[in-house]
Amino acid sequence: MRDPLKHLQWERGALWLLDQRALPGRIVWIRARDAETVAGAIETLAVRGAPAIGIAAAYGVALAAREHGATSRTVGAAIRRLARTRPTGYNLFNALAQMEAAVASAHDLKSATLDAALRIHANDELDCDLMAAAGVTLFKRREGVLTYCNTGALATGGIGTALGVIKTAFAAKRITEVFACETRPVGQGARLTIWECVRAGVPVTLICDNMAASLMTGGKVDRVLVGADRIARNGDTSNKIGTLSLAMLARAYKIPFHVVAPTSTFDASLATGKQIKIEERAAEEITRATRGLERVRGYRVWNPAFDVTPGRLVTSFVTEQGIVRPPFTGRSLFNATAGSN
Numbered sequence: 001m002r003d004p005l006k007h008l009q010w011e012r013g014a015l016w017l018l019d020q021r022a023l024p025g026r027i028v029w030i031r032a033r034d035a036e037t038v039a040g041a042i043e044t045l046a047v048r049g050a051p052a053i054g055i056a057a058a059y060g061v062a063l064a065a066r067e068h069g070a071t072s073r074t075v076g077a078a079i080r081r082l083a084r085t086r087p088t089g090y091n092l093f094n095a096l097a098q099m100e101a102a103v104a105s106a107h108d109l110k111s112a113t114l115d116a117a118l119r120i121h122a123n124d125e126l127d128c129d130l131m132a133a134a135g136v137t138l139f140k141r142r143e144g145v146l147t148y149c150n151t152g153a154l155a156t157g158g159i160g161t162a163l164g165v166i167k168t169a170f171a172a173k174r175i176t177e178v179f180a181c182e183t184r185p186v187g188q189g190a191r192l193t194i195w196e197c198v199r200a201g202v203p204v205t206l207i208c209d210n211m212a213a214s215l216m217t218g219g220k221v222d223r224v225l226v227g228a229d230r231i232a233r234n235g236d237t238s239n240k241i242g243t244l245s246l247a248m249l250a251r252a253y254k255i256p257f258h259v260v261a262p263t264s265t266f267d268a269s270l271a272t273g274k275q276i277k278i279e280e281r282a283a284e285e286i287t288r289a290t291r292g293l294e295r296v297r298g299y300r301v302w303n304p305a306f307d308v309t310p311g312r313l314v315t316s317f318v319t320e321q322g323i324v325r326p327p328f329t330g331r332s333l334f335n336a337t338a339g340s341n
């Protein structure tokens with residue numbers, strides 16, 4: 001039996017991917033033998049979460065290098081295909097840049113690309129542990145924590161970003177309860193975070209996304225922890241759509257709001273979050289929840305997958321290199337995080 005929390009497994013020339021669309025009801029594995037299968041899995045959210053997307057794409061390149069007659073040109077085409085899957089998360093482009101470099105200097109394409117993919121995976125696992133060790137120091141007493149989307153093992157190559165900190169802080173008896181937002185429209189919170197918390201024995205309460213303000217009014221939330229898909233030099237942070245509302249609420253209720261992300265998510269080329277391309281996804285992701293809506297005509301649907309939280313609403317960033325506090329400037333944020341992208 002495969003461990004579903006190790007949801008990306010390289011085995012004898014193939015990548016085994018846990019199909020996250022089937023969770024929490026069923027454990028379904030996809031055996032990818034080529035880059036196209038990996039690209040499809042990323043596009044359809046079978047694998048998702050910024051670091052996990054980067055890792056899967058890196059293995060996709062390693063698969064392309066194993067194809068019969070593979071050359072640096074055919075592997076380059078696979079890299080370009082994988083780069084077109086999802087535009088917002090930076091880890092994908094960071095990982096593909098590393099794979100491109102591995103291809104450029106390879107004597108043996110097959111082993112060079114596999115080594116690079118395994119290294120990207122192992123680095124992310126380590127980053128998760130280091131973020132958890134840094135993040136746990138935020139908690140001064142037993143607290144109630146609110147989180148969003150899924151930022152756990154399923155979103156990374158290790159124990160997770162925000163959810164990795166949460167699991168570690170719970171084990172250290174610094175958390176009383178976790179509140180997980182459902183995360184409409186795709187339900188990463190309800191489907192994946194609930195599943196992960198229950199498996200880890202972390203007490204978790206599911207709420208709809210529009211219940212966060214009421215929860216905060218009631219004094220149940222001491223801290224908000226979220227992940228990130230891409231972070232600009234001024235600390236502007238793109239993350240799952242709905243994160244911005246939580247950051248604004250947290251500011252209104254004077255609740256600390258932390259972004260937990262490895263430096264592989266920091267994009268030094270962007271001055272502000274205005275430059276982040278926000279993915280828009282199919283209308284059906286929203287409409288399928290309302291029975292009968294498919295028969296109604298004459299309306300439009302807007303389905304952005306991410307939003308951008310201004311850096312001024314972020315209390316601190318938790319990275320594998322430690323905690324970064326404001327003011328967030330290119331220098332403060334990127335000096336602290338330099339060198340590991």
Ligand code: MRU
Nearest residue numbers: 048049050149155161227228240
């Ligand atoms: O659309 P998804 O499920 O890929 O979005 C995931 C998120 O927004 C996560 O919060 C982010 O990638 C950080 S995961 C460690």
